[in-house]
Amino acid sequence: MASYSLLPFNFRQLKDDSVLISNLSNIYHILPNQNDLKKLINNISDLDPESIKILERKLFISTTDDFEAKVQLTTSSFTKNIHKDLSSPRLIMIVPTLRCDHHCTYCQVSRVNQDVDGFDLPLSSIPSLIDFIRKIESPPYKIEFQGGEPLLAFEFIKEFYKQMQEAVFVDEFSFVIATSLSLINEDILMWCVGKNINFSTSIDAGKKAHNRHRKLITKDSFERTQKNIQRVDNKLGKGKIGTVTTVTHDGLSGFDELVDTHLALGLSEMFVRPVSSYGFAIPKQAKDITIDEFMAFYKKLIYRIMEENKKGIHIIEHFLFIHFKRLINAKDGMYVDLMAPAGYAKNSMLIDYTGNVFGSDEARMVYRKHGFEDLIIGNINEKNQVLDTTFSENMLVNSFNFDVPGCADCVYQGSCGSDPIYHLQEFGEPIGNKSNSRFCQLHKSVFDFVFELLKDDSNKSVMEGWL
Amino acid sequence: MNSPLRQDLFYNDSLKDIFGPVQILKRKDSDLGSMLPKIYINSIVDCGVDVVQFNDEMINQWTTHGDIGYADGKGKIRVALSQSANANTLLVTERCDNLCLFCSQPPRNVNDEILFAYAAQSIIAFNSKKVIGISGGEPLLTPNYIINFFTILNQFENKTPLHILSNGRAFSRKKFANDFHELNKERFVMVGVPLYGTTSKVHDRLVNSHGAWSETIAGLINAGNAGIEIELRIIPTQYNFSEISSIIELAASCFNHIASISIMNLEQTGWAKRNWSELYVEPESYQDELVKSCQMSKRFGIDISLFNYPLCHIPHEIHHHAKKSISDWKNVYTDTCDSCILKSNCGGFFSSVKDKWTHPEERIL
Numbered sequence: 001m002a003s004y005s006l007l008p009f010n011f012r013q014l015k016d017d018s019v020l021i022s023n024l025s026n027i028y029h030i031l032p033n034q035n036d037l038k039k040l041i042n043n044i045s046d047l048d049p050e051s052i053k054i055l056e057r058k059l060f061i062s063t064t065d066d067f068e069a070k071v072q073l074t075t076s077s078f079t080k081n082i083h084k085d086l087s088s089p090r091l092i093m094i095v096p097t098l099r100c101d102h103h104c105t106y107c108q109v110s111r112v113n114q115d116v117d118g119f120d121l122p123l124s125s126i127p128s129l130i131d132f133i134r135k136i137e138s139p140p141y142k143i144e145f146q147g148g149e150p151l152l153a154f155e156f157i158k159e160f161y162k163q164m165q166e167a168v169f170v171d172e173f174s175f176v177i178a179t180s181l182s183l184i185n186e187d188i189l190m191w192c193v194g195k196n197i198n199f200s201t202s203i204d205a206g207k208k209a210h211n212r213h214r215k216l217i218t219k220d221s222f223e224r225t226q227k228n229i230q231r232v233d234n235k236l237g238k239g240k241i242g243t244v245t246t247v248t249h250d251g252l253s254g255f256d257e258l259v260d261t262h263l264a265l266g267l268s269e270m271f272v273r274p275v276s277s278y279g280f281a282i283p284k285q286a287k288d289i290t291i292d293e294f295m296a297f298y299k300k301l302i303y304r305i306m307e308e309n310k311k312g313i314h315i316i317e318h319f320l321f322i323h324f325k326r327l328i329n330a331k332d333g334m335y336v337d338l339m340a341p342a343g344y345a346k347n348s349m350l351i352d353y354t355g356n357v358f359g360s361d362e363a364r365m366v367y368r369k370h371g372f373e374d375l376i377i378g379n380i381n382e383k384n385q386v387l388d389t390t391f392s393e394n395m396l397v398n399s400f401n402f403d404v405p406g407c408a409d410c411v412y413q414g415s416c417g418s419d420p421i422y423h424l425q426e427f428g429e430p431i432g433n434k435s436n437s438r439f440c441q442l443h444k445s446v447f448d449f450v451f452e453l454l455k456d457d458s459n460k461s462v463m464e465g466w467l
Numbered sequence: 468m469n470s471p472l473r474q475d476l477f478y479n480d481s482l483k484d485i486f487g488p489v490q491i492l493k494r495k496d497s498d499l500g501s502m503l504p505k506i507y508i509n510s511i512v513d514c515g516v517d518v519v520q521f522n523d524e525m526i527n528q529w530t531t532h533g534d535i536g537y538a539d540g541k542g543k544i545r546v547a548l549s550q551s552a553n554a555n556t557l558l559v560t561e562r563c564d565n566l567c568l569f570c571s572q573p574p575r576n577v578n579d580e581i582l583f584a585y586a587a588q589s590i591i592a593f594n595s596k597k598v599i600g601i602s603g604g605e606p607l608l609t610p611n612y613i614i615n616f617f618t619i620l621n622q623f624e625n626k627t628p629l630h631i632l633s634n635g636r637a638f639s640r641k642k643f644a645n646d647f648h649e650l651n652k653e654r655f656v657m658v659g660v661p662l663y664g665t666t667s668k669v670h671d672r673l674v675n676s677h678g679a680w681s682e683t684i685a686g687l688i689n690a691g692n693a694g695i696e697i698e699l700r701i702i703p704t705q706y707n708f709s710e711i712s713s714i715i716e717l718a719a720s721c722f723n724h725i726a727s728i729s730i731m732n733l734e735q736t737g738w739a740k741r742n743w744s745e746l747y748v749e750p751e752s753y754q755d756e757l758v759k760s761c762q763m764s765k766r767f768g769i770d771i772s773l774f775n776y777p778l779c780h781i782p783h784e785i786h787h788h789a790k791k792s793i794s795d796w797k798n799v800y801t802d803t804c805d806s807c808i809l810k811s812n813c814g815g816f817f818s819s820v821k822d823k824w825t826h827p828e829e830r831i832l
Contacts, residue, residue, distance in 0.1 A: 002668075025720050057665040057713040066667050069681040076688045077721040329720050331768030467765040 004044040004052065004061045007074055011037060012411035020451060025077035026329055026414030027058045030451070081329070081414060085341065088334040090137050093144045093350040093361055094129070094160075096121045096153035102180055102221065105213045106246060106275045108365040111148050119148070121353045123159050125381060129351060130160075130167050132380045136349060136387075139172035144200070146350070146361060151183040158191060176200050176242075180214065180221065181228035189235040199232060201225060203243045203261055205272075205297070206254025213248055229265050238266060245272040247297060249288045255301035259308065262315065271318040272301060276362075277426075277438060291441045299449060306453070309462040316466050323446045324463050326415035336360070338417035338443065340407075342399035345377065345392040355381040359392050362421045370425070395420040398430035406434025412447045473553075474529050475546045481521040482506070486540035487581075488547065488589045489519075493532040501592035503535070535589045548593045555593075556600030557586040559616070563605040565634050565674040567661075569702065569739035569746055574604050583612050587619045590627050598628045598655075607637035607647075617650040628655035630698070635660035636679060638686030638695075648693040657726060660687060661700040665717050669707050691723035699728045704746040708753040712760040719767035730760060732775035750780045761785045778813045789814060 011021045019031040021040075031037050031051075039046040044061055055061045059077075062070035098119040100111035112119050121129075133141060141164075145157060157177070164173055174196040181201050203225060204210035210222040218224075229241055245251075245258060262270055274294040301317070308315050325333035336343030345359030357378045358364040367375040378387040399418040401407035407418065422439050423432030434440040453459040490503045507520040508527050526544070530536075535548040548555045559582050563574035590599060607613050620627070635658070638644040660683065664670035667680035674680075690697060699718050701711055711730060718725055733739055733747050750757065757773070764771040773781065773789040781789060791814045800815040807813070 027716070027720060057710055057717070059717070063666070063668070066681070069667070069684045072685060072688055073717065073721045076692075080721065080723060083723075328766055330766050464762065464766070 002063045002065075004056070004063060005067055006040070006044070006061055007059055007070060009060055010409055010411045010413060014448065014451060020411050021060065022411045022414060023059055024074050024414065025059050026081055026327075027060075027077075028327060028411075028451075029055065029058055029060060077329075078414075082340075085334065085339040085343075085417075086346070088339075088347055089140075089142060090346070091142050091144055091336065091348045092133055092137060093146050093348065094121070095146050095148065095350065095352040095364070096150055096156040096160075098148040098353050099152050100147055100149040101152070101182055101216065102149065103215050105215065106248065108276065109148075109368055114152060119353055120153055121156060121351075121355065123156060125355055126156075126160050126163050128355075128380045128385070130163055132351070132357070132385050134167065135385065139168060141168070141173040142176075143173060144176040144178060146178050148353075149179060149183060150177050151179050151181075151188065154188055161195070171196070174198070180225060181232065182216065182221065182224045184228050184231060189232065192236055198240050198242065200242045200244060201229065202246065203258070203270075204245055204254070205247055205251030205301075206257040209248055209251035209254055212250050213246070226261070226265060229267070233266065241267065243267060243270050245270060246276075247272060247274045247289065247294055249293070252289070252293060252297045255297055256304060258301065259304050259315070263308070263313070268314050269316045269318060272298065273319050274442065277422075291438060291445055294442070295445045295449065298446075302449070302453070306459050306462055309465070310458060320446065320450065321463065321466050323415070323443070324450050325467075327412075327447065327450055330467060335417075337419060338415070340399060340401040340413075340417045341396045342418050342420050344395055344399065344420055345389070346396060349377075351380055355379045357387065359395070360421060362419070366421055366425050375421075395424070395430050404431050404434075406437075406440065410434075410444075412444060415447065416443050473549075473551070474525075475549070475552075476543065477523065477526050477529075477546075478543050479521060479523050479526065480542055481519060481523075482538050482544055483542045484540060485519065485538040487538065488585045488592075489536050489538055489544070490592050491526065491530050491532075491534045491536050491546070493527065493530075496532070501594075503588055503592045506536075533593065535593050537585065548589055548595070548599065550595070554600060555595070555597070556602050557582075557589060558603060559583050559586045559601055559606050560604035560608060560612070562608055563603060563634070564608060564636060565605065565676045565679055567674045567738070568742045569673075569704070569733055569737070571734050571737040571739065572602070572604070573737050580609075580612060583616050587616050590620060590629075591623045591625050593627070594625065595627050598630050598657075600630045600632065602632040605634055605636075606631055607633045607643075610637055610640070610643045614646060614650065617647075617654075621650065621653070626654055628657075630657045630659060632659045634674070634679065634683060635662075635686035635690065636682035638690040638693075639682040641689045641693075644686070644689040644693040644695065647690075648695050651695075655696075657696045657698050658690065659698040659700050659729070660690075661702065662687065662714055662718060663702060663704075664707050665710055665713050669710070673702075673704060673706055687718070687722045691725065694724060696724050696726045697722065699725055701728065701730050702733055703730065703748060703750075703753060703756075704733065705748045706746075708748050709756060711753070711756050712763060715760055715763050715767075715771070719763065719769055725767075725769055727770040727772065729772050729774050730757070732773070734775060750776055754782050758782060758785055761788045764788070775814060777816060778809050779807070786812075791815075 007023060009021050009023045011019050014020050017033050019034060019037045020028060021031060022028045031040065036047060044052065059070055059074055098109065098112050099114050099116060101114055103111065150157060176198045178200045181199065202214060204213060207222045211219055214221040232240055274289055274291065302320055305315055305317050322333065322335045322338065326338055336347050339347065348360045350358045350361050350364050352358065352364050356376045357380065358367065358375055359377060363375045366372060374391040377389060377392055378385060399420045401413055401416060401418045404418065407413050419439050420430035423437065424430050426432055485504065488503055490501055490505045492505050492507050493509050505518055507518055508523045530546055531550040534546055534550060536544040537547045538544045547557060560579050561575040561577055586601065662683060663673045664680065670680035671677055687697065701714055703711055715728055732750060735743060739746065761771050771788055773785065776789050778786055778789055791812065800810060804810050804815065
């Protein structure tokens, strides 16, 4: 019998005594028990022949003859995965105004009231904004308007579109407007017809939680959002709206209501994540919900979604889906929060209402809260728009999770990412202590949950059907 | 069995003493700057004294003006490149460093460098915008030949897209992979590389050459990194049918520029005939593996196609992966196929199957 050698791998004990292993090719395998793990490490030939065959095919072990080629295959896939994360496109975010009609409890940027002066990006800055975008990114340009409430700066968006259209081909850019939709009106809708413009809006878990946290003076944010989603659908057709759900303590029992709301509105996609602890959301909310609490909610939500899909109703939850895609080396598994090196600056760039440039939305939140000047990469209004990337590069260097304590030996290393800005905020430096990291706990929990789901073939079919 | 859909071999006394590639013409054509000898197969128009001109209804029927034929000097001519063919392929060498147990074109160790010259002349004269296949033997066996071949095509500013069938071993030399890519910046080139296993044990046995797998693996890594587009080919046999999906997972995870993956049912020709009982495995017995393999298409964003699988032998859910693929000169349908409603979408059978039935016919779909 051929003798086998081990290739490097990481492992993690799953709840049911089985052991998950992974390698640098980001290929996963489940060993039935700890005993098999010991055999794998101590004496491979003690494993049953079928396991040996599979482990050999998945680049965990190799015969002496093939060892060199297997190492080459491993390094090749490792670099391929890094290259995917390095070469994916960059999202450009623009904050045309910090003014907002809502004042959400978990607002991360400390928005300002609607009628305040001095929190808008002036129309006169559009030419330099477009110059800047064309300088840092190549088409197609993906542009997202953030706020505040971007629809309060609709004139800016309109004018920006017009000048963008003059600068580049019309099919070379697309817009997403992140909005509560509360201010949408006939003029705005008319203007959007026939344009490559989508909306990202918030629906929280249940009417109660939504209205309590997404505050309007009229206390009817939830009802307005629903009504306005239908308005957009009627005018612009289905598929123009993506939803984001922020889970707070008040929403923990709203999993069924959340799904029902989406189904009633004919929305087949959702994106659900816990309230984040950036910027101004920290004191009010972060400790409001633990990751364990979130996961308890999230599992119920996902089981409901699985059930719907098995009944033939197509509904995708993207937070889960992106974790699944990262685990199977799927082609479009690029997600700015799950990249190593991080997506910060490399795959996202934000220009705020002062013209300041940040490497991510989170960076401007942390800046606004702590005034940490290093986070400003440049300003579009400055002559030559020179960027100072020293700080950003340092962030990125420290976001390569392959050699970072707490990540290097994690079974999910090849699928997970890192978030230097979060760790900077929490720990004062970009790596942080992963055993106390909310980022780490959240993503690990979701990856664990994916494997829990995959034990059932019918769940696997649902997720594969989303591909 | 019926005869193939297109005939490609002809005989005419007037072709005696003509040897090598010729261009078949049906009318005077001053636009052709081709350096090949020309034969006119229509004697109505007088084309001059220095040309070969004769009437041949058969050749006329099966060719198009400007087609390329290879003449054997004894009156036989085989149409090598035809505008009316569904696929055109040129053989550039009969030598090979693999000796695949199922080789459809068993290699011969002969001096046949001249075939590269024929191929270059023919491609330049034919000047097609449609893909031409380059096969062997192993076309990349002598790196200099293929490098010269591209250089000549480039000198004539020929841009014909090429599909080259290679075992990929030559690319294990990184410089060759990079040079190869560099010479084809202006031309679409796809290289079809077979990978039969995730280990040397399986692959080397099937290609009957020790060390082949490691070189092919290194070659696929280098070629992909250089930017060469790869069509990965897998032929299920008794030795590897259970690891088809593992080969795909390995390839999609480790190699760059895998443009498509082809799973090809064994063709009963060449050496496959004598090794048939050792190699062939009925599609019905690895259906699940085929389904699993095809499902990886969406995951990796790579087209996965099934070739030479009559639809009646694979599950309905993967019918859309099956290609109507067999070159028309060797494609046949059985008499029972005539009553099948899927015939127009089905690849049918190889003419080489003849009366040796591989396995019983299934119900008519």
